[in-house]
Amino acid sequence: xxxxxxxxxxxxxxxEAGSGEPIEGLVRIETTPKExxxxxxxxxxxxxxxxxxxxxxxxxxxxxxDCPPDELFDYMADTRSLEEWTYSLRGFTPTEEPGLWIAYDxxxxxxxxxxxxxxxxxxxxxxxxxxxxxFTRTVVNREARTVDYHCAWDQGTHLWMIYLMRVVDAKVVFxxxxxxxxxxxxxxxxxxxxxxxxxAPPKRPVWVGDFWDMFGPGHMLELKNLKAIAEYRHHHGxxxxxxWMR
Numbered sequence: 319x320x321x322x323x324x325x326x327x328x329x330x331x332x333x334e335a336g337s338g339e340p341i342e343g344l345v346r347i348e349t350t351p352k353e354x355x356x357x358x359x360x361x362x363x364x365x366x367x368x369x370x371x372x373x374x375x376x377x378x379x380x381x382x383x384d385c386p387p388d389e390l391f392d393y394m395a396d397t398r399s400l401e402e403w404t405y406s407l408r409g410f411t412p413t414e415e416p417g418l419w420i421a422y423d424x425x426x427x428x429x430x431x432x433x434x435x436x437x438x439x440x441x442x443x444x445x446x447x448x449x450x451x452x453f454t455r456t457v458v459n460r461e462a463r464t465v466d467y468h469c470a471w472d473q474g475t476h477l478w479m480i481y482l483m484r485v486v487d488a489k490v491v492f493x494x495x496x497x498x499x500x501x502x503x504x505x506x507x508x509x510x511x512x513x514x515x516x517x518a519p520p521k522r523p524v525w526v527g528d529f530w531d532m533f534g535p536g537h538m539l540e541l542k543n544l545k546a547i548a549e550y551r552h553h554h555g556x557x558x559x560x561x562w563m564r
Contacts, residue, residue, distance in 0.1 A: 377533040378502040381541045382488060385548040387463060387497040389558040391485045393548065394465045397456045398563050403544040405536065407452060418474050419454045425529065426450025426471065426522065450522065453477060463487075471526050472517035478508050479526065497548075501541060503533060 328338045340349045345358065383390060393399050397419045400407050406424040413420050426449045453474030457466045463485040468477035481503055488496040509527030512518060529536065551558050 375505050376502060377505070377530075377537065378500070379534065379538045379541050380498065380500050381538075381545055382492065382496060382498050383545045383548050384496040385552040385558060386495070387485050387487045389552070390497045390499070390548055391458075391460070391463045391465065393558045394483065394485065394544075395456060395458045395460075396559065396563050397454055397467070399559075400454065400467070402560075403547055404540050405543070407454075408449075410454075413453070413474065415474070417455050420474065421452050421454065422449040423452045423471065423526075424449045426452075426524065426526075450519065450526075472512075472519075473514050476514070478506050478513075480504065480506075499541060499544065501537060503537070505530065 324340075327341065331341075332338050340346070345355060347355070350358075398410050400421070401410050407421045408424060410419050410421040412418070450471050453470050455468045455474075455477055457468060458464060465483045465485065467481040467483070469479040469481065470477045471479075481501065483502075484500045486498040486500065488494055488498050491498055509530050511527070512525050548558055550556075551560075
């Protein structure tokens with residue numbers, strides 16, 4: 319039995335343009351036979367892809383973690399877990415606004431500044447900020463096991479940096495115990511230009527968007543951190559959520 323798929327669009331195109339031709343760019347077996355579709359698919363298969371094509375508008379990394387999905391979800395759902403598995407976010411403290419946390423991104427001073435700071439006694443140098451304030455609100459859906467970190471540098475009013483994460487039961491997708499973590503970021507236009515320059519610390523040489531080209535490998539590094547931490551605790555019978563977060 320054939321269902322009335324796309325019938326509304328066909329009717330609309332007939333009325334508007336007098337033609338029932340399919341939408342431009344639509345590839346379905348009814349209008350594009352396998353002989354025509356196969357070359358289109360083969361054209362998209364390459365041994366090397368430009369970096370911008372892979373990590374341009376979207377940045378996605380995934381990995382398998384040998385840890386029960388509900389336990390991993392509960393760990394990630396606590397904003398303070400970012401203190402452990404991210405590369406540079408430290409010092410999470412609740413703000414006066416419920417659910418909103420402030421921490422500091424130690425990448426926020428730029429590579430040169432960080433090097434300068436590291437050469438100073440106690441890692442400090444007057445007049446140089448080696449980190450930027452980052453605000454985070456974690457939005458979760460337990461049924462779907464989604465964990466979305468809504469973040470922004472410098473101010474907590476407009477959280478425009480959205481880290482979309484989902485914990486999938488590996489039994490469903492790989493037929494084995496554990497979890498699969500899916501993580502995507504979208505290239506928000508604010509990555510290209512700071513929308514709130516008045517909130518930035520003085521003389522900061524970098525903006526978070528300067529790191530966008532490194533988000534792919536950088537996020538993969540952090541996902542490997544998450545994997546190492548969760549698997550160690552699970553394999554050694556330790557609670558995935560440590561005592562300090564309870």
